[in-house]
Amino acid sequence: xxxxxxxxxxxxxxxxxxxxxxxxxxxxxxxxxxxxxxxxxxxxxxxxxxxxxxxxxxxxxxxxxxxxxxxxxxxxxxxxxxxxxxxxxxxxxxxxxxxxxxxxxxxxxxxxxxxxxxxxxxxxxxxxxxxxxxxxxxxxxxxxxxxxxxxxxxxxxxxxxxxxxxxxxxxxxxxxxxxxxxxxxxxxxxxxxxxxxxxxxxxxxxxxxxxxxxxxxxxxxxxxxxxxxxxxxxxxxxxxxxxxxxxxxxxxxxxxxxxxxxxxxxxxxxxxxxxxxxxxxxxxxxxxxxxxxxxxxxxxxxxxxxxx
Amino acid sequence: xxxxxxxxxxxxxxxxxxxxxxxxxxxxxxxxxxxxxxxxxxxxxxxxxxxxxxxxxxxxxxxxxxxxxxxxxxxxxxxxxxxxxxxxxxxxxxxxxxxxxxxxxxxxxxxxxxxxxxxxxxxxxxxxxxxxxxxxxxxxxxxxxxxxxxxxxxxxxxxxxxxxxxxxxxxxxxxxxxxxxxxxxxxxxxxxxxxxxxxxxxxxxxxxxxxxxxxxxxxxxxxxxxxxxxxxxxxxxxxxxxxxxxxxxxxxxxxxxxxxxxxxxxxxxxxxxxxxxxxxxxxxxxxxxxxxxxxxxxxx
Numbered sequence: 347x348x349x350x351x352x353x354x355x356x357x358x359x360x361x362x363x364x365x366x367x368x369x370x371x372x373x374x375x376x377x378x379x380x381x382x383x384x385x386x387x388x389x390x391x392x393x394x395x396x397x398x399x400x401x402x403x404x405x406x407x408x409x410x411x412x413x414x415x416x417x418x419x420x421x422x423x424x425x426x427x428x429x430x431x432x433x434x435x436x437x438x439x440x441x442x443x444x445x446x447x448x449x450x451x452x453x454x455x456x457x458x459x460x461x462x463x464x465x466x467x468x469x470x471x472x473x474x475x476x477x478x479x480x481x482x483x484x485x486x487x488x489x490x491x492x493x494x495x496x497x498x499x500x501x502x503x504x505x506x507x508x509x510x511x512x513x514x515x516x517x518x519x520x521x522x523x524x525x526x527x528x529x530x531x532x533x534x535x536x537x538x539x540x541x542x543x544x545x546x547x548x549x550x551x552x553x554x555x556x557x558x559x560x561x562x563x564x565x566x567x568x569x570x571x572x573x574x575x576x577x578x579x580x581x582x583x584x585x586x587x588x589x590x591x592x593x594x595x596x597x598x599x600x601x602x603x604x605x606x607x608x609x610x611x612x613x614x615x616x617x618x619x620x621x622x623x624x625x626x627x628x629x630x631x632x633x634x635x636x637x638x639x640x641x642x643x644x645x646x647x648x649x650x651x652x653x654x
Numbered sequence: 655x656x657x658x659x660x661x662x663x664x665x666x667x668x669x670x671x672x673x674x675x676x677x678x679x680x681x682x683x684x685x686x687x688x689x690x691x692x693x694x695x696x697x698x699x700x701x702x703x704x705x706x707x708x709x710x711x712x713x714x715x716x717x718x719x720x721x722x723x724x725x726x727x728x729x730x731x732x733x734x735x736x737x738x739x740x741x742x743x744x745x746x747x748x749x750x751x752x753x754x755x756x757x758x759x760x761x762x763x764x765x766x767x768x769x770x771x772x773x774x775x776x777x778x779x780x781x782x783x784x785x786x787x788x789x790x791x792x793x794x795x796x797x798x799x800x801x802x803x804x805x806x807x808x809x810x811x812x813x814x815x816x817x818x819x820x821x822x823x824x825x826x827x828x829x830x831x832x833x834x835x836x837x838x839x840x841x842x843x844x845x846x847x848x849x850x851x852x853x854x855x856x857x858x859x860x861x862x863x864x865x866x867x868x869x870x871x872x873x874x875x876x877x878x879x880x881x882x883x884x885x886x887x888x889x890x891x892x893x894x895x896x897x898x899x900x901x902x903x904x905x906x907x908x909x910x911x912x913x914x915x916x917x918x919x920x921x922x923x924x925x926x927x928x929x930x931x932x933x934x935x936x937x938x939x940x941x942x943x944x945x946x947x948x949x950x951x952x953x954x
Contacts, residue, residue, distance in 0.1 A: 361793055362796075364792070487934035487937050491889060495912055495926070588797075591801070592798050592801070600912075610801075611893070614801075614805065626801055629801060630798070
């Protein structure tokens with residue numbers, strides 16, 4: 347398995363390099379001169395050119411790319427063009443907020459998703475199953491940012507369960523609603539996969555055997571069948587990770603949560619290049635690594651899976 | 655009613671080669687009440703978009719003076735209310751359908767054309783073509799799609815054309831990966847071997863024999879892709895990176911209303927319902943078609 351992990355890590359390197367090159371090229375093509383933007387519209391051409399030289403923007407693109415990548419690897423990200431704050435400090439401060447939100451949302455979506463999926467499977471093609479599947483499909487179809495707005499309208503403004511958006515004093519109560527919103531899509535997705543896998547599992551011979559030897563329905567369902575749907579659920583969390591990251595960006599944005607997602611999205615909208623480049627590369631790298639972790643987890647959960 | 659199938663959007667070349675896949679798809683939709691409703695929603699919406707100028711009760715861009723240029727609640731005059739500039743929400747929704755549908759169908763058609771071309775080439779010819787295409791797919795798929803979408807929109811500059819291109823690029827890699835996999839499987843199948851033995855050349859093999867085999871998966875991925883692209887376009891518009899005012903789009907309408915949730919909820923609520931309804935319809939049809947056409951993809 348260690349060989350497999352090393353092999354996968356090595357395979358990930360060209361992808362990460364490709365991602366960084368693509369990001370860099372796209373950023374260079376972003377209209378507008380960063381130096382001009384920093385100095386304002388009325389700056390003299392000489393001053394702009396001098397800043398360009400100082401920032402290294404007059405260097406050949408390959409040299410610029412290598413320098414930026416060197417900085418990113420060393421964690422030296424410079425300052426935001428808009429706020430003048432150190433980018434790495436901002437990221438460090440915001441990371442715990444996003445992590446807390448993500449963990450809460452993941453926990454919520456896994457528990458609800460698996461439960462709904464099992465209930466739907468046990469009631470296959472009955473009304474409850476149909477209703478649950480319709481609800482989950484709706485959950486997948488609703489735009490996250492709108493769903494977040496509606497949640498704010500109802501929960502914050504109408505029912506007043508939470509005093510305001512944002513994270514207030516940072517206590518848990520402020521995280522619950524955004525985590526619920528962020529987790530809904532994943533929950534719906536997990537429920538659908540859990541259902542179809544559960545349907546497959548309960549047709550297996552060993553389940554029939556368990557029934558035949560007179561085990562109670564409850565034991566068969568939760569001890570024999572449910573255990574084997576763990577792999578698909580892990581798969582789904584891996585598969586759905588990209589939409590999860592997208593959702594986190596939008597949820598933080600709408601809920602005014604000072605996490606990485608809001609920071610990233612705001613920087614993207616402000617065309618704040620020193621923030622955008624590392625952020626996009628870090629996010630993509632994180633995504634690649636997370637996928638790798640998911641693949642390795644299969645083997646831990648299911649010893650039948652072999653890596654070669 | 656056979657015009658419902660094109661709602662799921664075939665590329666023009668597909669029809670002649672795969673009547674059977676469409677036949678199966680249509681039969682399946684007709685049998686399923688839910689799918690029939692979903693298909694009706696889509697057809698209805700296409701008609702609404704086509705006849706927007708005739709259907710919209712008000713000019714979507716011009717405020718109604720009687721409202722004093724303010725947001726007014728839904729009334730007999732303005733069924734879904736007016737926005738903060740006094741413009742009729744219903745009329746803006748009707749015109750917004752044009753953007754959503756055009757970008758949804760159009761961008762995914764781009765994805766499909768490029769995805770099929772590169773996917774089939776990579777799968778069929780293998781070698782360095784496959785290596786290059788596969789690496790590019792991997793890199794594009796390493797981006798969370800919203801991130802890539804925003805980066806592309808910022809780079810190209812906000813607007814309608816950008817939305818097409820960005821969503822087309824984002825969707826392309828998924829289609830290509832699917833088509834490549836299918837082509838790999840099909841090119842060594844007995845019937846393709848048989849056709850080759852009978853003297854079929856590469857182009858004929860690809861278009862006459864392999865493409866129809868890929869078709870069922872394409873119908874499914876297109877239906878779901880259009881739904882995803884409609885959400886993508888709405889998200890871009892919501893962030894101010896999509897279609898620019900005065901052209902109304904649903905995402906932009908939600909953004910307009912987000913600071914007036916308590917005083918004018920109708921500004922944001924109705925466009926969101928419209929998006930959810932359309933995307934739900936596409937996803938529902940996609941699901942039904944997947945079960946009908948491609949048992950291997952079931953449950954995914």
